[in-house]
Amino acid sequence: MPITLTRLDPTGEDHDALVDFLTRNEFPFHVNHRWTREAVETSTAGGAFRDEDNDSFWLDHEEHGRIGFLRLEDLGEDSPLFDLRLDAPFRNRGLGADVLRAVSMHVFTTLPRVTRFEGQTREDNVAMRKIFLRCGWVKEAHYRESWPVDGGRPLASVAYAVLRRDWETGRTTPLVWDDLPG
Numbered sequence: 343m344p345i346t347l348t349r350l351d352p353t354g355e356d357h358d359a360l361v362d363f364l365t366r367n368e369f370p371f372h373v374n375h376r377w378t379r380e381a382v383e384t385s386t387a388g389g390a391f392r393d394e395d396n397d398s399f400w401l402d403h404e405e406h407g408r409i410g411f412l413r414l415e416d417l418g419e420d421s422p423l424f425d426l427r428l429d430a431p432f433r434n435r436g437l438g439a440d441v442l443r444a445v446s447m448h449v450f451t452t453l454p455r456v457t458r459f460e461g462q463t464r465e466d467n468v469a470m471r472k473i474f475l476r477c478g479w480v481k482e483a484h485y486r487e488s489w490p491v492d493g494g495r496p497l498a499s500v501a502y503a504v505l506r507r508d509w510e511t512g513r514t515t516p517l518v519w520d521d522l523p524g
């Protein structure tokens with residue numbers, strides 16, 4: 343696996359690097375496209391990057407070095423979520439699928455209670471959606487007009503997940519969409 347996760351300390355030694363990473367990058371498919379230093383400070387103080395429900399990591403690539411940031415969310419649940427952000431110079435270079443595989447490996451090998459792992463993205467985040475499919479994740483929901491867009495119509499939020507047993511066996515449990523005849 344070419345990617346490793348390095349747990350970061352958002353209030354200690356990684357604080358300045360975290361502020362730098364979040365404020366110098368643009369995130370066009372997130373609700374907030376840009377972070378300010380103040381927003382990072384507020385989120386850090388509120389435990390958004392590390393508390394009982396959240397934990398954060400740098401994504402380190404064996405050849406390219408530090409390529410991005412990951413936050414795991416809802417860690418008190420059996421079905422956590424994630425927020426994945428590559429540094430702009432490393433986007434669109436085909437690294438995303440290896441990153442998601444490394445993240446899934448981390449979750450399923452270090453968090454025994456987790457039975458499924460979820461992710462959501464905006465409908466027009468084609469790169470993220472392709473990565474989900476390439477890694478065998480299953481689309482479970484398409485929340486129409488649920489993603490607010492500044493100055494525009496809301497877009498859909500699309501939800502994908504992988505089950506622990508599917509990750510372990512390499513077999514995909516099918517989702518029967520029309521399970522209840524009308």
Ligand SMILES: CC(C)(COP(=O)(O)OP(=O)(O)OC[C@H]1O[C@@H](n2cnc3c(N)ncnc32)[C@H](O)[C@@H]1OP(=O)(O)O)[C@@H](O)C(=O)NCCC(=O)NCCS
Nearest residue numbers: 371426427428433434435436437438439463468469470472
């Ligand atoms: C989303 C993100 C993780 C994707 O990782 P990536 O390494 O940039 O993606 P890749 O280069 O591996 O591209 C994945 C696929 O999407 C395709 N793709 C990328 N942008 C595309 C676009 N605008 N239209 C169509 N296809 C696109 C690529 O060609 C590739 O296709 P393939 O699998 O058929 O070869 C990364 O771009 C990122 O961090 N973006 C900013 C933050 C973000 O949006 N995070 C997701 C929140 S859940």
